[in-house]
Amino acid sequence: MGFGSHLENPGSEFRPPASRQAFPRERLEANQMIIILNDRDQPWPSGMHRKNAIVSIVIGDAYQTAWNAGCKNTWVAYADKYEYDIIIVSYYIDNSDRGRSRSPAWQKLLVLDQPWARQYERIVLVDADIVCSKTAPNILDSVPDHRKVGLSVSSDQLSADEKHIYFERLHKTRHGGMDAEILWGFYQENVFKDYGIISGGAPMFNTGVMVLSPQEHNNLLLRTYEKEDRGRLYEQPYLSQALFAEKIFHKISSRFNWGVLELIVLYIPQFYLASMSVADVKTIMPQLLNELDKAYFLHFCGCPTMYFGFSTLIGSMVEAA
Numbered sequence: 001m002g003f004g005s006h007l008e009n010p011g012s013e014f015r016p017p018a019s020r021q022a023f024p025r026e027r028l029e030a031n032q033m034i035i036i037l038n039d040r041d042q043p044w045p046s047g048m049h050r051k052n053a054i055v056s057i058v059i060g061d062a063y064q065t066a067w068n069a070g071c072k073n074t075w076v077a078y079a080d081k082y083e084y085d086i087i088i089v090s091y092y093i094d095n096s097d098r099g100r101s102r103s104p105a106w107q108k109l110l111v112l113d114q115p116w117a118r119q120y121e122r123i124v125l126v127d128a129d130i131v132c133s134k135t136a137p138n139i140l141d142s143v144p145d146h147r148k149v150g151l152s153v154s155s156d157q158l159s160a161d162e163k164h165i166y167f168e169r170l171h172k173t174r175h176g177g178m179d180a181e182i183l184w185g186f187y188q189e190n191v192f193k194d195y196g197i198i199s200g201g202a203p204m205f206n207t208g209v210m211v212l213s214p215q216e217h218n219n220l221l222l223r224t225y226e227k228e229d230r231g232r233l234y235e236q237p238y239l240s241q242a243l244f245a246e247k248i249f250h251k252i253s254s255r256f257n258w259g260v261l262e263l264i265v266l267y268i269p270q271f272y273l274a275s276m277s278v279a280d281v282k283t284i285m286p287q288l289l290n291e292l293d294k295a296y297f298l299h300f301c302g303c304p305t306m307y308f309g310f311s312t313l314i315g316s317m318v319e320a321a
Helices: 061-082 097-101 104-113 115-119 160-171 180-194 214-225 236-245 260-267 278-283 285-294 304-320
Strands: 034-037 052-057 084-089 122-126 130-132 149-153 205-212 249-251 297-299
Touching: 052 061, 052 104, 061 084, 061 130, 061 304, 104 115, 104 122, 104 205, 104 214, 115 214, 160 180, 160 260, 180 236, 205 214, 205 236, 205 297, 214 236, 260 285, 260 304, 278 285, 278 304, 285 297, 285 304
Parallel strands: 034 084, 052 084, 052 122, 149 249
Antiparallel strands: 122 205, 130 297, 149 205
16 A cells, blocks of 8 residues: 555555566666665665655555556656655555554655665655656755745645535534634644644644654654554644754645545545445546646545556556557
């Protein structure tokens, strides 16, 4: 599986094509920028590398095949335009029982501690279920201070009234008489409390896209990794509170982490929590492509079967072209 907040089950329809190995063991070449790491003992490829990298944890055949079909070409175009290496980690960095028992979301907190990470000035951690828009600007321009972690606030793409409706539909309740901003703050505060955290006013960041410096932020991520998993947001509440308390966050546009789940809950609620077939996804492709046009990075967090279907359809379109 990939990582993110998985609110529905992946379902059984999506399977990697039998004729295609998701990630061959050799290095994949795409303008000399993609490095696939299949295990910790794999030699680091020789040759010139760029000074910044996009890194993702992509574990499991389903997510690897989906990334190849639906994301890879968009990442390569983005990395080529702004001169990044792309590094795909397809194994558990922490292969202990504890490491494998938790969501792969936790594994990204170990990326900056890898020897190969130290050669990069900055690393952009990107979840495996994200598609890059062809119009997206360079995310590093949004985070000029290397000492800060650049990331978006969760659901920041929504207006106050949309957040009100989003909350009501997620929790199947009605709070028509309550101020929308107060309700949203109450919701966020309760999420922190579920993790045993006093937020102190911290926003809930979405850690699916983070701009990091290996020299500045490794210890922060390692400290967070030691926390216990308490829910479907995995490391996100812990990291949000730490970034806020230590004043080392830099808020960036929500367009760099534009959630599909918000679209579904607000405008296509019949598909919320549904295990979607490729045929189902095809019926909403115009809406998804419209969201991609609005986004810089379109994030399928919480919508795995939709992501699988979208990637299958995009892959078919590329093969047919």
